[in-house]
Amino acid sequence: MPSLLFWIFAALMLIFGGAVVINRNPVASALSLVVSFLCLAALFVGLNAYLIAVLQVLVYAGAVMVLFLFIIMLLDLKGEVRRKFNTLAVGGGSLVTLIFVAQLWMVLRRFPEGAQPFPPMAKNVDDVREIGMKIFTSYNLPLQVVGVLVLVATIGVVVLSKRELR
Amino acid sequence: MTPTLNDYILVSGLLFAIGFAGVLLRRNIIIIFMCLELMLNAANLSLVAFSRFNLDANGLPNYNAQVFVFFIITVAAAEVAVGLAIIVALYRARQTTHVEDISSLKF
Numbered sequence: 001m002p003s004l005l006f007w008i009f010a011a012l013m014l015i016f017g018g019a020v021v022i023n024r025n026p027v028a029s030a031l032s033l034v035v036s037f038l039c040l041a042a043l044f045v046g047l048n049a050y051l052i053a054v055l056q057v058l059v060y061a062g063a064v065m066v067l068f069l070f071i072i073m074l075l076d077l078k079g080e081v082r083r084k085f086n087t088l089a090v091g092g093g094s095l096v097t098l099i100f101v102a103q104l105w106m107v108l109r110r111f112p113e114g115a116q117p118f119p120p121m122a123k124n125v126d127d128v129r130e131i132g133m134k135i136f137t138s139y140n141l142p143l144q145v146v147g148v149l150v151l152v153a154t155i156g157v158v159v160l161s162k163r164e165l166r
Numbered sequence: 167m168t169p170t171l172n173d174y175i176l177v178s179g180l181l182f183a184i185g186f187a188g189v190l191l192r193r194n195i196i197i198i199f200m201c202l203e204l205m206l207n208a209a210n211l212s213l214v215a216f217s218r219f220n221l222d223a224n225g226l227p228n229y230n231a232q233v234f235v236f237f238i239i240t241v242a243a244a245e246v247a248v249g250l251a252i253i254v255a256l257y258r259a260r261q262t263t264h265v266e267d268i269s270s271l272k273f
Binding site for chain 2: 002003006010013014017018020021026029030033037040043044046047048049051052055059060063064067071072074075077089090092093094097100101104105108111113114116117118119120121122125127130131134135139142146149150153154156157160161
């Protein structure tokens, strides 16, 4: 991936990811999350993972975020009213996050293998075919387990959404 | 300067940190849930970056990681559906999405 495009999409993804946390209005948060996911899909394209990029756009930016927006509008959430600032929670959360980022930085600085450029790929890679072969041969059992999981989730959502829970 | 594996891991780690900070700092349960999705996606990005970095003898990426990402996306979609149904049920019972108003289980 050209380096300029990588940095543009990475910066956009992080900015809109930060906007998810900072926005007070839940609808604005959800829309920022959509943009963040779209930029992430662009990064996947840069890594030659075309199937994953398409799935990211279809499933996350499409289905999941429509579900989020639907629920936010269904519950008719207004912008959050300001409450008293919980200093301990804010300080602790920021501290743990900063420690995590610092630790990541320290680890990456001592990882010279990762500083080399990506090796060149073979020409004409058919990644949908390769992933399909893997899913339907080596990962056939996990695929069926995930199918059952999705079925269970569907039934669970229907039960949870009934008027009165018993 | 073309982006290296370290750049991808750094970006994915920063995205994870943003989601993590959101979970710790925000008090709206729906925003917390969105930040969880952000963290899942950060993990996906580093998986795909490692898959692209680790080519096999034919010059193909390691597709096991991409199959893993496929499963993560599937499970995350199911998780969002169930989680949002729980939030709607919670809102019906308590008329709030603020986590400090929902503290029955708090020790």
